[in-house]
Amino acid sequence: MLPVSMPPFDGDVPESGYRWWYLDGVSDCGRYSLVVIAFIGSVFSPYYYRARHQGRGEPRNFCSINVASYGPAANAWAMTERGSRQLQTSPTRVQIGRSYLQLTENRLCVGIAERTTPWLRKLSGNVRVSANSSSDKVFYLDDEQQHQWQPIAPIARIDVALEHPSLRWSGNAYVDTNFGTRPLEDDFRSWHWSSVRRSGGSNIYYDALQTNGKRNCIALAVDAHNKVRTVEAPPRSRLQRSSWGIERVAQHGDASQVIRTLENTPFYARSVLAFNDNDTPEAGIAIHESLSLERFRRGWVRTLLPFRMPRIT
Numbered sequence: 033m034l035p036v037s038m039p040p041f042d043g044d045v046p047e048s049g050y051r052w053w054y055l056d057g058v059s060d061c062g063r064y065s066l067v068v069i070a071f072i073g074s075v076f077s078p079y080y081y082r083a084r085h086q087g088r089g090e091p092r093n094f095c096s097i098n099v100a101s102y103g104p105a106a107n108a109w110a111m112t113e114r115g116s117r118q119l120q121t122s123p124t125r126v127q128i129g130r131s132y133l134q135l136t137e138n139r140l141c142v143g144i145a146e147r148t149t150p151w152l153r154k155l156s157g158n159v160r161v162s163a164n165s166s167s168d169k170v171f172y173l174d175d176e177q178q179h180q181w182q183p184i185a186p187i188a189r190i191d192v193a194l195e196h197p198s199l200r201w202s203g204n205a206y207v208d209t210n211f212g213t214r215p216l217e218d219d220f221r222s223w224h225w226s227s228v229r230r231s232g233g234s235n236i237y238y239d240a241l242q243t244n245g246k247r248n249c250i251a252l253a254v255d256a257h258n259k260v261r262t263v264e265a266p267p268r269s270r271l272q273r274s275s276w277g278i279e280r281v282a283q284h285g286d287a288s289q290v291i292r293t294l295e296n297t298p299f300y301a302r303s304v305l306a307f308n309d310n311d312t313p314e315a316g317i318a319i320h321e322s323l324s325l326e327r328f329r330r331g332w333v334r335t336l337l338p339f340r341m342p343r344i345t
Contacts, residue, residue, distance in 0.1 A: 037166040037184050038135055039209055041126035048089035049213045050075045053126070053133060055140065055161055056319055057190035058229060058304075059203040064103035065294065065304070065319070066192055068142055068159065070126055070133050071096050075216050076300070077113055078334040079343050084215060092116040096341070097131040099144050099155055100302075102294050106199050108155045110146035115345040129344075138162060140207065144194070149340050157194030161205050163187065165258045171250050173240045174219050179212040186227060186234045186254040204229050206319070217325040219243055224281045224323075226305065230316040232256050237283040239268065251283065274301040280322045282307070291317075298336060299327035 038053075045051045050073030058065045073091025074080050080094035095118070098111040112129065120127040124135040130145035142159035163185040173179040183206075190205035206227045221241045228235040238250040251265040271280040271290055276298050282288040284307035295302035305318040327333055 037168040037182070038140070039182070039211070040123040041133070042121040042123055045072050045091045045211075046213050047091070048084050048215055049073055049091055049211075050216075051091075051209065051211045053207075053209045055142070055159075055190075055205060055207045056227075057159075057161070057192065057203050057205040058317070058319070059103070059192075059201040061201070061203075062317070064101075064106055064192075064199070064201050064203070066102070066159065066190070067098070067100045067294075067302070068133075068144070069098040070128065071098070072119070072121075072126070074113055074341075075212075076328065076337070077341060077343075078337045079113060081215075081334060090116070092119055095119045095128045097128045097133075097144075097146070099131070099146055100295065101155070101194065101197070101199070102292075103199070106194075106197050108148050108153070108197060109340075110148050110155045111341050112146060112149070113341055113343040117345070149342060154196035155194075156196045157192070157199075159193070160191045161185070161188050161207060163189070163205075163207070163258060166207075167254075167258050167260045169260050171238070173223075173238065173248055173250075174242055175244070175246060175248075176219070178214045178219060179210070179216070181208065181210050181238065181250075183208045183236055183252065183254070183260060185258055186236055186252075186260070187256055187258050206234075217329050220323075220325045222279070222322070222324045222326065224283075224321070226282060226284070226318045226320040228284065228307075228316050228318045235263075237265065239265075239281060239283065249283075271303075271305070274322070276301070278322050278324055278327070280320070282318075282320060284318060288318075290320075297340075298333045299324045 139162040185207040188205040223240040234254040249265040288307040292304040
């Protein structure tokens with residue numbers, strides 16, 4: 033079941049490093065989606081960035097749970113950073129502020145108690161993610177093996193019950209985790225990641241451009257039991273840039289197109305893609321992200337971030 037391969041929430045995170053746990057879901061009707069990310073060592077935090085450069089890079093002092101809900105009358109976004117006094121961890125639970133992720137016998141449970149930014153509206157409710165199996169395979173994203181990624185449950189189910197906004201839906205889900213011993217911007221210029229959703233299986237693509245100029249492309253095929261195998265990376269195709277000028281690259285054939293941009297920031301874009309896979313006549317959708325660490329390094333970008341990422345200690 034899902035918890036078997038989940039790294040413990042109280043594992044060590046080195047100075048200036050990070051660990052995040054990521055989950056997303058798309059409703060069966062296709063109208064709604066949700067993303068939850070729990071960070072110890074919040075990699076995109078302007079506060080953590082400054083602290084690292086001042087020799088104070090203790091990751092447990094820079095934690096957050098990012099929650100993003102998308103859909104008709106359901107758009108909400110929260111990411112409040114908190115210090116170590118508001119972090120509690122055990123092997124099966126991480127709590128940051130009043131929100132938490134917890135493993136039970138056969139599912140991942142999420143309790144959400146946040147305030148949106150910038151309007152400070154309530155964002156609260158519960159999420160349950162379950163899978164009939166999970167994967168313990170770990171992949172390195174860089175040549176020096178300082179950054180690793182584990183696709184825990186690319187094929188899963190999600191049940192969302194939000195109180196604020198009032199919303200209930202079920203759909204397909206995806207769960208993974210990333211861990212690193214160094215800041216992302218030290219070792220990467222950019223990356224593109226996508227998780228393809230189709231009946232009976234999935235594909236995942238990670239396309240990371242390192243600061244040394246080398247590109248690391250990981251392409252995985254996942255069956256219905258979350259058995260992961262490496263496949264040949266398909267050709268890259270360029271999509272329309274985001275309105276902030278962020279390059280978006282897909283590995284789903286020339287028929288890929290952006291049908292919704294979920295997040296549009298100066299250094300990051302999250303999108304929903306539609307495509308026709310070259311290897312199968314079945315069309316599908318993908319959650320896709322493009323990240324520019326070169327843009328994140330720019331001071332003016334980090335100056336803007338506190339408006340979306342307040343900090344409470």
